[in-house]
Amino acid sequence: MKLFGLSRIKKIGLAFIILNFNLVFLLMGQSAINHPLGEITDDGSETISYKGSRNYKFTERSDLRVYQNGKYVGLQSKIVSAFIIPSWTDKGLVYEGDFFVDQDTNRNKTQVALGIHDAIPSSFIINDDGNLTMLVDNGYPSFRSFPAYSSHKLKKGDVWEAKATRAVDPLSKGIVTKMPIYVQYTYTGDDLYNGEPVYLISAQWATRYNMGGTTIYVDWGGDKELSYAQGSHKATIIVSKATGAALVIRDNVDETFAYADGNKYQFKGTISLFTEYPPAIDRSKLIAALKRMELLDDDGAEKLLQRPVVKEVVKSSTISDKDDDWEPVNTSEWVSGGNPDKKDSKTKTEKLKKQIEEHQATEAAHKATPISVDNTEAGIRLTIQNLQFKADSAELLPGEEKRLDQIAEILKLADGAQFLIEGHTASTGYEAGELKLSKERADSIAAALAKRGIGSERFICKGSGGKKPIAPNDTAEGKALNRRVEITILD
Known part of the structure; x- marks a missing residue:
C-alpha cells in the first residue's frame, strides 16, 4: 500500500494552524x-x-x-x-x-x-x-x-x-x-x-x-x-x-x-x-417534539427516521459578496438640502428602494419559515431563517425568545449529543466581514441557548459567511433566504 509522505525540501506554502506541540493521530487507520x-x-x-x-x-x-x-x-x-x-x-x-x-x-x-x-x-x-x-x-x-x-x-x-x-x-x-x-x-x-x-x-x-x-x-x-x-x-x-x-x-x-x-x-x-462514536439519538422523541411545535409534518417525520446515504454536493456561489444587513439611508441630506443634484437623488432613491425591498423580503421569509427541518448526513438540521440582529451586529433584537425557547426544548431531548451551529450571510461583496459576522452570530445563538440550560461545551460554532448559499444572491428574496443560522444535532 502506497502511503502519503512529504516530499523532500520542496513543500512550500504551508497552511496556518493554531497548534502547539501535539500528536494529532486523526486518521487512525x-x-x-x-x-x-x-x-x-x-x-x-x-x-x-x-x-x-x-x-x-x-x-x-x-x-x-x-x-x-x-x-x-x-x-x-x-x-x-x-x-x-x-x-x-x-x-x-x-x-x-x-x-x-x-x-x-x-x-x-x-x-x-x-x-x-x-x-x-x-x-x-x-x-x-x-x-x-x-x-x-x-x-x-x-x-x-x-x-x-x-x-x-x-x-x-x-x-x-x-x-x-x-x-x-x-x-x-x-x-x-x-x-x-x-x-x-x-x-x-x-x-x-x-x-x-x-x-x-x-x-x-x-x-x-x-x-x-x-x-x-x-x-x-x-x-x-x-x-x-x-x-x-x-x-x-x-x-x-x-x-x-x-x-x-x-x-x-x-x-x-x-x-x-x-x-x-x-x-x-x-x-x-x-x-x-456519537450516541444513538432517540429520533422518535425529537420527531414528536418537532410535530408538536408544528415544525414537521408526517412526510417530514418519515424522512427523519433514517439518515440519508448520500450527501448533496453544495457548490459555492460565484456571485461576489458585500455587507448583508439592511440599513436605513439617511435621506435628510438630499431631501432638505435645498436643490440636490437630480442624478444623485435618483441613485439614492434607487438604493433606498432596494434596501426596503430586501427588508420586506427578510420579514416575509421570517414569517413564512420560522424554523425548517432537514435530514443530513451529519444529523438532523434546524434552519432558523432571518433571526433579527442589530445591523452589522451579533446582538439579537427582542422578539426571538419564542424561537430560541423552541429550539432549546428540542436540543434538550438529544441526550449527550453535540450541536454544530453555523452562521450564514448573503453574499454581497465583503467576504472577510461576512465570515466574521456569521461566526459572531453563531456564537450569539450558542450563548442564548446556553442560558436556556444547555451546556456550552456541547456547542461547536462556525461561520461560513456567504459561501454556502441556498438561493441566488441577485434578488432580495434570495438574500433573505441565505441569511440564516443552522443547528445540526450531530449523530
Whole structure:
C-alpha cells in the first residue's frame, strides 16, 4: 500500500494552524480505508484494516512537562478535539471536520477550561492508493497516514514499517513545520476494550528533523527559526477488530526542539487520544417534539427516521459578496438640502428602494419559515431563517425568545449529543466581514441557548459567511433566504 509522505525540501506554502506541540493521530487507520474489515485467515494470521464511513469524535489530551534550556518552565495541558463527517461527493469520499484547541500552560494540573469553541475547518480526501489530499488545509490533521496497517497477513509479533507526515508548532507561533516520520509497528496481541474485541499494536519512531546524515529533511515553508528537532516516541494503539478504528492511542513523548536564537525546548510526558462514536439519538422523541411545535409534518417525520446515504454536493456561489444587513439611508441630506443634484437623488432613491425591498423580503421569509427541518448526513438540521440582529451586529433584537425557547426544548431531548451551529450571510461583496459576522452570530445563538440550560461545551460554532448559499444572491428574496443560522444535532 502506497502511503502519503512529504516530499523532500520542496513543500512550500504551508497552511496556518493554531497548534502547539501535539500528536494529532486523526486518521487512525484511514490510510487503509480501501481494504476489507479485519479478518482471521485459515492459517491463524489476520488482516488488520480500516473501513471508515461513520461520523466520529476525536479527542486528544496531552500533559507535557516543558523545559527551556534544561530548566522546568511548566506543565502544558491541552485538549484538541474534532467532529469528523465523511460524505460522498463528486470528488469521492470526503472527510470534513472542525477542529478545536483548548490549551493552558501552568505549574500545576489545573483543568483546561472548556466553553463555546472556535471552529478550525479541515477537509480532505483519501485516494485508492492511500494518498491523502487536503481540500481545506488549516494544518489539521497534523498526522497524515497514521496509523497504517500492513496489507500483508499478520501474526502476533509481526513487524511492519510505514511513512507518515507530521506537522508541529511547538511554541504556538502560528507557523507549522511538516516533517516525514518512519513508524515501526508491531502486532502484539488481542484483548477486550469496553467489551469489544481489539488488536493491540505498539508503535515507535524517532524525531530527526534537519539532523544531518545521509538524508536531511528541511521544510522551507515551515518555521525558519527551527534549527533542528530530535527525540523519541513510543505508543500503544488499541484497534477495533470490527471496524479497524484506533480507539485509543497513548504516546510517551521525549522530544527537543532547538531554535536559531540558541534556545532549546524539551517536551516530556504523555499524549492520549480517543476515538468515540456519537450516541444513538432517540429520533422518535425529537420527531414528536418537532410535530408538536408544528415544525414537521408526517412526510417530514418519515424522512427523519433514517439518515440519508448520500450527501448533496453544495457548490459555492460565484456571485461576489458585500455587507448583508439592511440599513436605513439617511435621506435628510438630499431631501432638505435645498436643490440636490437630480442624478444623485435618483441613485439614492434607487438604493433606498432596494434596501426596503430586501427588508420586506427578510420579514416575509421570517414569517413564512420560522424554523425548517432537514435530514443530513451529519444529523438532523434546524434552519432558523432571518433571526433579527442589530445591523452589522451579533446582538439579537427582542422578539426571538419564542424561537430560541423552541429550539432549546428540542436540543434538550438529544441526550449527550453535540450541536454544530453555523452562521450564514448573503453574499454581497465583503467576504472577510461576512465570515466574521456569521461566526459572531453563531456564537450569539450558542450563548442564548446556553442560558436556556444547555451546556456550552456541547456547542461547536462556525461561520461560513456567504459561501454556502441556498438561493441566488441577485434578488432580495434570495438574500433573505441565505441569511440564516443552522443547528445540526450531530449523530
